[in-house]
Amino acid sequence: MAGDNTAGSGQSGVVVQPKAVGDTITPDTFLQMLTILDNLTDHTHILYDDYSTNCNCNCACACGRGGL
Amino acid sequence: MPTITRTTSGMISPASGDIKSSITAAKANFVSGNTIQAVDFNGVMGMWLTWNNHYHQTSDYSFEQFGNIPSTGTYYAQDPDYTSPLGNVSGGVDMVPVVAGETITAAKHEEMRANFNSANDHTHYWDDYTYYGG
Numbered sequence: 001m002a003g004d005n006t007a008g009s010g011q012s013g014v015v016v017q018p019k020a021v022g023d024t025i026t027p028d029t030f031l032q033m034l035t036i037l038d039n040l041t042d043h044t045h046i047l048y049d050d051y052s053t054n055c056n057c058n059c060a061c062a063c064g065r066g067g068l
Numbered sequence: 069m070p071t072i073t074r075t076t077s078g079m080i081s082p083a084s085g086d087i088k089s090s091i092t093a094a095k096a097n098f099v100s101g102n103t104i105q106a107v108d109f110n111g112v113m114g115m116w117l118t119w120n121n122h123y124h125q126t127s128d129y130s131f132e133q134f135g136n137i138p139s140t141g142t143y144y145a146q147d148p149d150y151t152s153p154l155g156n157v158s159g160g161v162d163m164v165p166v167v168a169g170e171t172i173t174a175a176k177h178e179e180m181r182a183n184f185n186s187a188n189d190h191t192h193y194w195d196d197y198t199y200y201g202g
Contacts, residue, residue, distance in 0.1 A: 008189035027098035057135035
């Protein structure tokens with residue numbers, strides 16, 4: 001068992017911009033936050049599933065080389 | 069080591085459709101020019117915490133046996149397997165709700181901004197089983 005991470009979800013197309021002390025905080029900044037989630041609700045991820053293999057063979061060759 | 073490329077399911081807990089309707093309702097509370105109510109502000113925080121719990125389903129092959137002896141061609145699989153919840157995303161910080169009358173400070177906004185922006189291109193941890201029995 002190995003720890004792994006999925007690929008990224010992709011971007012929502014929205015990035016909330018910072019606010020500094022003294023800036024007015026308006027409803028649109030919270031709409032942006034919610035829009036990030038809204039745009040990502042249908043997301044999936046790609047992942048890479050590694051597995052090992054084992055040959056379970058008992059080769060009984062009956063080619064009979066040189067026989068009549 | 070062989071590798072299969074898979075695509076996970078959509079979101080689980082919350083399911084995509086369930087949270088989408090909640091988000092749509094929450095967005096309606098934020099109208100330009102209106103005062104931001106504490107209950108609506110805290111609702112945005114709650115939406116994040118709910119969304120932050122989501123995870124995905126996948127299949128996980130770990131072992132393939134092949135050859136000419138019976139029971140060949142079988143796979144040992146974790147099916148279904150699940151990713152971790154989103155959880156501790158990069159840049160994520162704890163958010164503390166506000167009460168009515170409290171000023172929404174720039175610092176409070178930045179706490180939320182860090183969390184929501186971290187949803188962009190987020191990943192999940194998962195255990196990839198790569199040998200028989202594990």
